[in-house]
Amino acid sequence: xxxxxxxxxxxxxxxxxxxxxxIHVRGLEHVYGTGKKKxxxxxxxxxxxxESRFYTxxxxxxxxxxxxxxxxxxxxxxxxxxxxxxxxxxxxxxRFVPTHRRDIGMVFQDYAVWPHMTxxxxxxxxxxxxxxxxxxxxxxxxxILETVGMAHLSQRRPSELSGGQQQRVSLARAxxxxxxxxxxxxxxxxxxxxxxxxxxxELRQIQRRLKVTTIFVTHDQYEALAMSNRIAVMRxxxxxQEGTPREIYREPKDAFVASFIGVSSxxxxxxxxxxxxxFGWVDSNVGRMRTRVSPDAVAGDRVLVVVRPEGVVLQPLxxxxxxxxxxxxxxxRLYLGGGYDYRLQVGGVPVRATRPANEPYRNxxxxxxxxxxxxxxxxxxxxxxxxxxPGTIPEDPRDQVPxxxx
Amino acid sequence: MTxxxxxxxxxxxxxxxxxxxxxxxxxxxxxxxxTVVVVAILLYxxxxxxxxxxxxxxxxxxxxxxxxxxxxxxxENYTRVFGNEQTYTALGNTLIFAGGALAIAFTLxxxxxxxxxxxxxxxxxxxFVLLVAPSGMPFLIVSIAWSLLLNPxxxxxxxxxxxxxxxxxxIYSMAGMIFVxxxxxxxxxxxxxSAAIKGMSSSLEDAASTSGATLPQTLRRVTVPMMTxxxxxxxxxxxxxxxxxxxxxxxxxxxxxxxxxxxxxxxxSRPPAGLPDYGAASVYGILMIGMVIVPLLVYNRLIGxxxxxxxxxxxxxxxKKLQLGIxxxxxxxxxxxxxxxxxxxxxxxxxxxxxxxxYEGISQAAVDRITFDGxxxxxxxxxxxxxxxxxxxxxxxxxxxxxxxxxxxxWLIVRSRSRATWMLDLLAFMPHAFPGVAIGLSISLIxxxxxxxxxxxxxxxxxxxxxxxxxxxxxxxTSGIVQIQETLEKxxxxxxxxxxxxxxxxxxxxxxxxxxxxxxxxxxASIQNLTLPLMLQSPDNTVASTLLWGHWDRGNxxxxxxxxxxxxxxxxxxxxxxxxxxxxx
Numbered sequence: 001x002x003x004x005x006x007x008x009x010x011x012x013x014x015x016x017x018x019x020x021x022x023i024h025v026r027g028l029e030h031v032y033g034t035g036k037k038k039x040x041x042x043x044x045x046x047x048x049x050x051e052s053r054f055y056t057x058x059x060x061x062x063x064x065x066x067x068x069x070x071x072x073x074x075x076x077x078x079x080x081x082x083x084x085x086x087x088x089x090x091x092x093x094x095r096f097v098p099t100h101r102r103d104i105g106m107v108f109q110d111y112a113v114w115p116h117m118t119x120x121x122x123x124x125x126x127x128x129x130x131x132x133x134x135x136x137x138x139x140x141x142x143x144i145l146e147t148v149g150m151a152h153l154s155q156r157r158p159s160e161l162s163g164g165q166q167q168r169v170s171l172a173r174a175x176x177x178x179x180x181x182x183x184x185x186x187x188x189x190x191x192x193x194x195x196x197x198x199x200x201x202e203l204r205q206i207q208r209r210l211k212v213t214t215i216f217v218t219h220d221q222y223e224a225l226a227m228s229n230r231i232a233v234m235r236x237x238x239x240x241q242e243g244t245p246r247e248i249y250r251e252p253k254d255a256f257v258a259s260f261i262g263v264s265s266x267x268x269x270x271x272x273x274x275x276x277x278x279f280g281w282v283d284s285n286v287g288r289m290r291t292r293v294s295p296d297a298v299a300g301d302r303v304l305v306v307v308r309p310e311g312v313v314l315q316p317l318x319x320x321x322x323x324x325x326x327x328x329x330x331x332x333r334l335y336l337g338g339g340y341d342y343r344l345q346v347g348g349v350p351v352r353a354t355r356p357a358n359e360p361y362r363n364x365x366x367x368x369x370x371x372x373x374x375x376x377x378x379x380x381x382x383x384x385x386x387x388x389x390p391g392t393i394p395e396d397p398r399d400q401v402p403x404x405x406x
Numbered sequence: 407m408t409x410x411x412x413x414x415x416x417x418x419x420x421x422x423x424x425x426x427x428x429x430x431x432x433x434x435x436x437x438x439x440x441t442v443v444v445v446a447i448l449l450y451x452x453x454x455x456x457x458x459x460x461x462x463x464x465x466x467x468x469x470x471x472x473x474x475x476x477x478x479x480x481x482e483n484y485t486r487v488f489g490n491e492q493t494y495t496a497l498g499n500t501l502i503f504a505g506g507a508l509a510i511a512f513t514l515x516x517x518x519x520x521x522x523x524x525x526x527x528x529x530x531x532x533x534f535v536l537l538v539a540p541s542g543m544p545f546l547i548v549s550i551a552w553s554l555l556l557n558p559x560x561x562x563x564x565x566x567x568x569x570x571x572x573x574x575x576x577i578y579s580m581a582g583m584i585f586v587x588x589x590x591x592x593x594x595x596x597x598x599x600s601a602a603i604k605g606m607s608s609s610l611e612d613a614a615s616t617s618g619a620t621l622p623q624t625l626r627r628v629t630v631p632m633m634t635x636x637x638x639x640x641x642x643x644x645x646x647x648x649x650x651x652x653x654x655x656x657x658x659x660x661x662x663x664x665x666x667x668x669x670x671x672x673x674x675s676r677p678p679a680g681l682p683d684y685g686a687a688s689v690y691g692i693l694m695i696g697m698v699i700v701p702l703l704v705y706n707r708l709i710g711x712x713x714x715x716x717x718x719x720x721x722x723x724x725x726k727k728l729q730l731g732i733x734x735x736x737x738x739x740x741x742x743x744x745x746x747x748x749x750x751x752x753x754x755x756x757x758x759x760x761x762x763x764x765y766e767g768i769s770q771a772a773v774d775r776i777t778f779d780g781x782x783x784x785x786x787x788x789x790x791x792x793x794x795x796x797x798x799x800x801x802x803x804x805x806x807x808x809x810x811x812x813x814x815x816x817w818l819i820v821r822s823r824s825r826a827t828w829m830l831d832l833l834a835f836m837p838h839a840f841p842g843v844a845i846g847l848s849i850s851l852i853x854x855x856x857x858x859x860x861x862x863x864x865x866x867x868x869x870x871x872x873x874x875x876x877x878x879x880x881x882x883x884t885s886g887i888v889q890i891q892e893t894l895e896k897x898x899x900x901x902x903x904x905x906x907x908x909x910x911x912x913x914x915x916x917x918x919x920x921x922x923x924x925x926x927x928x929x930x931a932s933i934q935n936l937t938l939p940l941m942l943q944s945p946d947n948t949v950a951s952t953l954l955w956g957h958w959d960r961g962n963x964x965x966x967x968x969x970x971x972x973x974x975x976x977x978x979x980x981x982x983x984x985x986x987x988x989x990x991x
Binding site for chain 2: 073100101102104115116126130170173
C-alpha cells in the first residue's frame with residue numbers, strides 16, 4: 001500500500017506544475033424536509049478537484065458524501081451553493097442544469113445495468129440518446145468494452161453476468177461518451193472481498209490511463225487510501241479534513257479522522273513544549289514522551305497522542321529508561337498470518353501493535369513498548385471520548401488490516 | 407494490465423459538452439406538473455362522484471336532479487331510509503350473504519390450496535388449471551345457470567329431485583344466493599390463498615423444525631402467523647367484492663325477494679316502475695361505503711405490515727409434501743366434484759338450453775327439438791354485434807385508461823418524496839371502497855347535471871369502469887415499479903437521457919409485463935362487469951353483460967343461454983391467456 005502512494009506522489013511531481021481545476025464546489029448545502037423534520041445532509045462544503053485526478057469523499061454512512069455526489073450529478077437539487085464542471089456552472093442560485101445535460105458519467109453501487117438490454121446496448125445507450133449524432137457508435141462501444149475487458153461478452157444479457165462483470169459494464173457505460181467527470185458512488189461495495197481488491201486496482205488503472213477527472217464516494221478507508229490522489233474526510237455534512245492519503249493517515253487532524261482511517265491507539269496527555277522541528281514533549285498518561293505535534297496544538301493544550309499499530313515496537317525488559325520506552329503487558333494477541341496483532345496495556349492505556357510473527361511475546365508477558373517519536377502525533381483533544389474502553393475488542397482485526405502486516 | 411489498450415490518438419474528440427443551462431430544472435418542475443395533473447384527474451374521477459353522492463343524499467330530488475337549480479337541502483332522505491324497516495332487512499341480508507359466501511369460498515379454497523401446494527395429490531398442475539378455469543365465468547352467467555338448474559318451477563335438477571325423492575330445492579333464496587356466490591368465489595380465493603402459501607419461504611418452516619418444533623407447533627407458531635396478513639388481506643378484499651356484487655342478488659335474489667344493499671340501490675335508482683329516488687339511493691350507497699371502509703382500512707394497514715415480512719424470494723425450495731396415502735384419490739375426487747359443480751354442470755346446462763327452442767326438462771322430445779336457431783338468431787342480430795363491439799371498446803378503453811393512470815400514480819407514489827404522495831395514495835385507494843352501484847349512480851348523476859354529452863354513450867361506462875379499476879391497476883403497477891431499482895432511471899439521466907427518453911427507453915420496456923398483466927386484468931373485469939353498464943344503461947350503450955341480462959330479464963331464456971355460452975368461451979379463453987402471461991412474469 002505504501003508503494004502505491006509513493007508512486008502517486010511521484011506522478012504528481014512528474015507531471016508537475018499547477019493543474020487546471022475540473023470541478024469546483026462552493027458552499028454546497030443540501031437540506032431535506034422542512035420545519036421539525038429538517039435535516040441538513042450537506043452543510044456548506046467547498047472543494048475543488050484538479051483535472052485528471054482521483055478525488056475521494058470518505059466518511060461513515062450518513063455523512064453526506066453520497067448527497068454531495070448526487071448534487072454534482074444533478075440527481076439532487078442542492079438548497080444552496082455553486083457547482084462548476086469544467087468551465088460550465090451547472091448549479092448556482094439562478095441556474096440548474098439537469099442531469100442529462102451535464103457532461104458526466106456515473107457508476108452506481110447496485111450497477112444499475114438495464115436488464116432489458118444487452119451489454120452492447122447498455123453501453124451504446126449514452127451515445128444513442130446523445131443530442132449530437134454519433135457515427136461510430138459500434139467502434140466506440142467496442143473500444144471501451146475492450147478497455148474494461150468485456151468485449152467478448154457484448155451480446156450477453158445482464159442477467160447472465162456476475163456482479164463484477166455488471167460493474168464493468170456500468171463503468172464502460174459511464175465512460176463511453178468520454179465525459180469530463182466520472183462519478184463513482186460506492187462502486188465496489190457490492191462486490192466480494194477478492195473481486196473488490198482486483199477491481200480497485202483495475203478501476204484506478206483505467207482512470208489513470210483515460211485521465212478522466214473522478215470523484216469517488218466510499219466508506220472504505222482502504223479503498224480511499226489505495227486509490228485517491230486526494231481524500232476529503234466527511235462527517236455530519238462537513239469536510240473534516242482534506243489532503244493526500246499520506247497526509248490524512250500520518251497527520252490526522254482530529255481524533256475522528258484518526259479513528260476512522262486506519263487503526264489508532266490514543267494516549268491522553270498535556271502538550272508541554274513544542275520545538276521548531278515539528279516535534280514536542282507531551283506529559284501523557286503513560287509518561288513523558290516526545291512526539292510530532294499537529295500544527296493545531298499549542299503548548300499547554302490537552303492533547304491525544306495518536307500512534308498507529310505499525311509504528312509500535314516491542315522490546316525486551318530492561319530498556320524502559322530510554323526515550324519513549326514504557327513498560328507494557330501483553331493482554332492478548334491475535335494471529336493474522338503475516339504476524340500478530342498485539343493488544344497491550346501501557347500504564348492502563350490500551351495500545352495496539354502489529355508485529356512480525358517471529359517475536360517471542362506471548363499472552364500476559366511483560367515487555368517494553370517503544371513508541372518512536374516520528375510515529376506519534378499529538379493532536380488537540382476534542383470533547384469526545386475516542387479511545388475504546390480498555391479490554392474491549394473493537395472489531396476483528398482481520399477485517400481491518402488486509403494482508404496482515406508487511 | 408493487458409486489458410489496457412491505448413486510447414487511439416485519432417479518436418475524434420467528443421462533441422463539446424452541451425451543458426446548456428436551462429432556466430428551470432426538469433426534475434422538480436416536471437414532477438410537480440405531473441403530480442398536479444394526476445391529482446387533478448384522480449380528483450375529478452374519484453372525488454367527484456363521492457361529492458355527488460354525498461351531495462345528492464342531502465337533497466330533495468323528487469322534483470328534479472340533485473345539485474341543480476330548484477333542489478333543496480334536506481335530511482329527509484336519511485330519515486326516510488333509516489325509518490324504513492326494509493333498510494335493516496337489506497343490511498342484515500348483506501351481512502348474512504357476505505358472511506355465508508365467504509365462509510364457503512374460504513373453506514374450500516384453503517382446503518384446495520393446501521391439497522395442491524402441500525400434499526402429494528395426483529395431477530397438481532392440471533388440478534390448478536381446472537380450479538381457476540371457472541373464474542372466467544362471469545357471476546351473471548353462473549347465476550343464470552344455477553337458476554336453470556335449481557329454480558323451483560322447472561329447474562333441471564329440481565325435476566330429477568322431484569321425480570326421484572319428491573322434494574325440490576329453491577335457488578331463489580338466501581341459501582341459494584350464498585351457495586352460488588360462495589362456489590363462484592372459490593377460484594379467486596384459491597388464487598390468493600395459494601399465492602400466499604407458495605410465496606412463503608419454506609426455509610422459515612425449516613428453521614422452526616431445526617429449532618426443535620414439531621409439525622403442529624411449526625404450523626401454529628410459524629406457518630399460520632406468517633400467512634395471516636395475506637389471508638386477512640384476501641378476506642377483506644373479497645368482503646368488498648361480495649358487498650359490491652349485483653349479479654347474484656339480481657338473478658337469484660329478486661325472484662325470491664331477498665334484497666341486499668346493492669340490489670336496493672339498483673331498485674331505488676332504476677325502479678321497474680315509477681320515478682327514480684336518487685336521494686334514497688345515495689343514502690344506500692353511502693351506507694355501503696360505510697360497510698366496506700372499516701375492513702378496507704384494516705386491510706390497508708395489513709398490506710403495509712405484510713410488506714414488512716416479505717416472504718417472497720424462496721428459491722424453488724420445494725417444501726416437503728405431505729403423503730396422503732389412501733386419501734390421494736378421494737382428495738382428487740373432492741376437487742373434481744367442485745369442478746363439476748362450479749363449472750361443468752353450469753356450462754352444460756347453458757349449452758343444453760341454448761340449443762332448445764324453449765326451456766323444458768331433458769326428454770326424448772327435447773332431444774328431438776335440438777336446434778341451433780338460437781345461435782343463428784343471435785349472430786344475425788345487429789344488436790348483438792353492436793353490443794360485442796361496445797364490450798370490446800369498453801374493455802380496451804377502460805384497460806388503457808386505468809393502466810395509464812395507474813402507472814403515473816404508482817410512479818409518483820413510489821418515486822416522489824413530495825408531500826402530495828399521501829393524497830395520491832388515498833385517491834388511488836378510494837375507488838376500492840366505492841361500490842360499483844354507488845359509482846354508477848353518482849357518475850350517472852354527474853353527467854345528467856354537467857353539460858358534458860357522454861350520458862347514455864359507452865364512454866360514460868368507460869369512465870366509470872376506469873374509476874372503478876384504477877385501484878386494482880395501481881396495486882399491480884406499484885408492485886411493478888417497486889421492482890425497478892431507482893438507479894436504473896438515474897443511470898439513464900447520467901447517461902444523458904432526458905426524462906421522456908428514460909420513460910420510453912427504460913421504464914416502459916421494463917414495465918411491459920406489469921402493463922400487460924394489469925391491462926388484461928382490467929379488460930377481463932370490465933367485460934364481465936354487469937353492475938356499471940346496468941347502472942348507466944341506455945339503448946345506445948348496451949354491452950354483452952347488459953344484453954344478456956336484458957334477454958334473461960325479459961324471459962328470452964334461449965337467447966340468454968346462447969349469449970352465456972359465447973361469453974363464457976370468450977372470457978375463459980381471455981382468463982387463460984391472462985394466467986399464462988402472469989405465470990411467465
